[in-house]
Amino acid sequence: SAVISQKPSRDICQRGTSLTIQCQVDSQVTMMFWYRQQPGQSLTLIATANQGSEATYESGFVIDKFPISRPNLTFSTLTVSNMSPEDSSIYLCSVHSSGRDTEAFFGQGTRLTVV
Amino acid sequence: GENVEQHPSTLSVQEGDSAVIKCTYSDSASNYFPWYKQELGKRPQLIIDIRSNVGEKKDQRIAVTLNKTAKHFSLHITETQPEDSAVYFCAASTENNDMRFGAGTRLTVKP
Numbered sequence: 001s002a003v004i005s006q007k008p009s010r011d012i013c014q015r016g017t018s019l020t021i022q023c024q025v026d027s028q029v030t031m032m033f034w035y036r037q038q039p040g041q042s043l044t045l046i047a048t049a050n051q052g053s054e055a056t057y058e059s060g061f062v063i064d065k066f067p068i069s070r071p072n073l074t075f076s077t078l079t080v081s082n083m084s085p086e087d088s089s090i091y092l093c094s095v096h097s098s099g100r101d102t103e104a105f106f107g108q109g110t111r112l113t114v115v
Numbered sequence: 116g117e118n119v120e121q122h123p124s125t126l127s128v129q130e131g132d133s134a135v136i137k138c139t140y141s142d143s144a145s146n147y148f149p150w151y152k153q154e155l156g157k158r159p160q161l162i163i164d165i166r167s168n169v170g171e172k173k174d175q176r177i178a179v180t181l182n183k184t185a186k187h188f189s190l191h192i193t194e195t196q197p198e199d200s201a202v203y204f205c206a207a208s209t210e211n212n213d214m215r216f217g218a219g220t221r222l223t224v225k226p
Binding site: 031033040041042043045048092096102103104106107108109 | 147149151157158159160161164204206208212214215216217218219221
């Protein structure tokens with residue numbers, strides 16, 4: 001299993017500002033995943049972060065808006081830049097277990113409200 | 116890429132009844148199918164999973180079935196209890212950790 005510590009747990013931000021979300025894992029993992037979950041909706045993958053290389057973004061998400069850092073095998077950050085009310089959502093980081101069955105473990109999420 | 120569809124979006128059952136949630140997937144390369152339960156305000160947590168070489172798996176009141184030919188899999192909860200009330204997500208994943216989630220099913224178990 002993996003224990004993920006994500007912070008902040010929630011924040012209220014002014015439009016036009018940026019927020020950086022941090023995730024710390026208790027073990028070394030190759031890939032870390034960032035998801036967005038809008039109220040009552042499913043988990044939408046934003047990007048996959050690999051240590052030592054640029055993150056891979058899904059369709060509809062761009063690096064300028066959601067820059068990601070992955071300085072080592074246990075840590076990653078996601079920045080939500082130049083925020084607008086449409087960015088209000090829950091953001092979750094995730095890692096997969098190693099081995100054959102790739103169970104996903106999630107951080108506790110960051111509830112972001114942009115006003 | 117993979118597309119996972121999940122039905123129904125909401126499900127209400129009486130305590131003690133069974134609940135069934137169904138998912139379909141599009142990518143034949145998907146070989147791992149987990150189900151996650153997300154209680155209000157909490158993170159999703161794995162409740163059961165199945166690999167593509169198995170047709171059915173059971174864990175107490177929860178079972179999952181997989182029809183690889185038809186590309187669909189289902190979650191079955193028997194003898195439902197109020198604490199089963201949550202949002203359930205199915206997912207499909209390939210060997211390269213590309214995991215896609217269904218839209219979710221909000222299950223309400225009425226006492």
